Amino acid sequence: MKFLAITLITHRPDPVTGVWKSTHERFREVLEHAVLAEELGFDGFGVGERHERPFISSSPTVVLSHIAALTRRIRLFTAVTTLSLLDPVRAYEDYATLDHLSEGRLDLIIGKGNGTAQRELFHVTPEEQWDRNAESYEVFRKLWRQDKVTAATRFRPPLTDAEVWPRPYQRPVRVWHGSATSKESVELAARYGDPLFSANVTNPIEPYAELIRHYRERWEHYGHDPAKLAVGAGTAGLFVARTSQEAVKVYRPIFEATLAFQRRSGLPVVFETVEDFVERSSALIGSPGQVVEKVHRYHERFGHSVLHVQADGDGLTHHQHRSSLALFQSEAAAVLRRELPDPPFAWASVLPEPSPLPSPGPALRLPSGTGS
Numbered sequence: 111m112k113f114l115a116i117t118l119i120t121h122r123p124d125p126v127t128g129v130w131k132s133t134h135e136r137f138r139e140v141l142e143h144a145v146l147a148e149e150l151g152f153d154g155f156g157v158g159e160r161h162e163r164p165f166i167s168s169s170p171t172v173v174l175s176h177i178a179a180l181t182r183r184i185r186l187f188t189a190v191t192t193l194s195l196l197d198p199v200r201a202y203e204d205y206a207t208l209d210h211l212s213e214g215r216l217d218l219i220i221g222k223g224n225g226t227a228q229r230e231l232f233h234v235t236p237e238e239q240w241d242r243n244a245e246s247y248e249v250f251r252k253l254w255r256q257d258k259v260t261a262a263t264r265f266r267p268p269l270t271d272a273e274v275w276p277r278p279y280q281r282p283v284r285v286w287h288g289s290a291t292s293k294e295s296v297e298l299a300a301r302y303g304d305p306l307f308s309a310n311v312t313n314p315i316e317p318y319a320e321l322i323r324h325y326r327e328r329w330e331h332y333g334h335d336p337a338k339l340a341v342g343a344g345t346a347g348l349f350v351a352r353t354s355q356e357a358v359k360v361y362r363p364i365f366e367a368t369l370a371f372q373r374r375s376g377l378p379v380v381f382e383t384v385e386d387f388v389e390r391s392s393a394l395i396g397s398p399g400q401v402v403e404k405v406h407r408y409h410e411r412f413g414h415s416v417l418h419v420q421a422d423g424d425g426l427t428h429h430q431h432r433s434s435l436a437l438f439q440s441e442a443a444a445v446l447r448r449e450l451p452d453p454p455f456a457w458a459s460v461l462p463e464p465s466p467l468p469s470p471g472p473a474l475r476l477p478s479g480t481g482s
Contacts, residue, residue: 111405111414111450112457113443115147115421115435116156116189116344119167125367126425133166137173143421144177146432148184150439153457154217156187156418161195161228171204178212185215185457189418190288190307192223194243195232197266198250199274206254209279214459216280219307219342220247221288221295238265240294247285247298254282280459286342291317293324300328305340305453308412313380314390318343319411340453342416343408347393349426350437354396358384361395364425394419398441405446415453417446 117140123130131139144155155177157170167173174186186208193201209216222243223229234242242265249266252259253274261269287299290309299306306325310318322341329339347364351357365384372379381387387395392408394401405417419438423431 111443111446112153112416112452113439113446114154114156114187114189114342114416114418115143115152116158116187116418117143117167117421118158118160118165118189119173120164120422120424121166122164124425125371126363136166140173140421141176141180144184145180146435147421148181150435151443152184152439154185154187154416154418155181155421156189156219158189159192159223160225161192161231162225163227171208174216175208175211178208178215185217186212187217188219190219190221190223192228193220193246193250194222194239195228195234196246198246199253199266199269199272201246202250202253202274203276205283206274206276206278209283210276214279217284217286219286219288222292224290240292241265243294244298251282251285251302254278284455289321291321293321296321296325297328300325300332300334303329303332303334303338305342307342307416307418308344308414310343310392310408310412311346315392315408315411322412322414338454340416340455341412341414342418343412343414344392344418345394345420346387346391347395348419348434348438349395349430350398350401350434350442352397352437354400357396357400358388360426360430361388367425394438394442398437398445401438401442402445402449405442406449409450415451 119136119140121133121136140157147155157173158165158167159170161168170188170191178186191201205216205218222239229236229239245263245265249259249261249263249269252261257277258271258273259269260271263269286305286307287295288307288309289295290312296306306322308318308322325341326339330336347361349357349361351360362384365387369379381391387393394404408414423434426434
């Protein structure tokens with residue numbers, strides 16, 4: 111099994127302390143978490159894309175490019191790329207460039223995207239959003255594979271023998287389809303033989319398990335080899351401690367603050383107590399042994415080979431967050447790597463070894479009298 115740390119780059123007060131970091135501090139924190147994830151042995155780091163409050167993840171390619179410069183091994187994921195809101199040509203240009211800058215470490219998770227405000231920002235109606243997502247992906251997919259593309263499109267000007275640069279480093283990039291409970295994403299993934307990534311965050315296991323079962327049926331319907339099917343799954347929270355009692359004690363104020371926020375905001379409440387949240391949600395709160403047991407329980411229903419956990423430690427101190435991630439990697443993930451299968455494809459791309467960065471040259475000196 112492979113493990114990702116992901117962030118949607120939320121920007122709001124800490125749920126426990128109420129401290130609200132500046133935008134600049136929040137971005138610096140994301141970079142620190144990415145470097146830490148590589149140091150601890152995570153297999154991937156993901157950055158979401160949202161275009162509304164309380165998120166500041168509107169430019170994942172920029173953030174991931176900076177992370178690419180700070181890291182060497184970890185794969186870089188989008189979580190998710192909202193293709194229903196984007197021009198696929200422009201999206202291709204950005205991600206093909208990032209593919210080069212990261213030396214071929216890029217994976218994409220695409221999706222329709224959630225949120226009324228961001229949809230209205232881009233003048234996309236609910237009725238057309240799924241169609242836009244499918245069309246944009248079909249164009250994006252062609253651009254990655256073909257030197258010249260012709261496409262009769264509804265939501266952007268048609269393409270006729272279009273050449274789009276740069277050509278990519280990976281041929282092709284791996285694309286996952288992110289899905290919560292909608293069969294449209296599952297259908298698109300199965301049709302093209304692409305892997306599926308289940309959100310698996312808001313609800314208990316049943317609706318996600320049903321969607322993955324449907325994906326397997328559609329995969330076989332389209333004639334793909336069942337041995338090549340791959341599923342990833344998210345988690346609703348993470349805090350690993352030596353004992354379950356310590357984990358629940360630390361996480362309780364975080365859960366209660368989040369619960370209060372949901373009620374103030376009129377959001378649906380699924381889990382009323384932290385005990386229920388620990389038991390019935392996908393959150394990994396407990397000792398390493400409990401985390402291993404819970405991931406196994408979900409794997410029995412999902413058959414997933416990739417798992418993502420939250421890169422951010424909202425409500426945790428810096429020490430608590432780092433210790434939790436380290437304990438998860440050393441004592442839970444280490445066991446799960448041995449006991450559960452990897453995806454049915456090479457994780458690292460078959461590419462040349464990363465080239466060393468050039469040494470800085472002599473400082474540029476302006477001629478005397480030149481203005482700045």
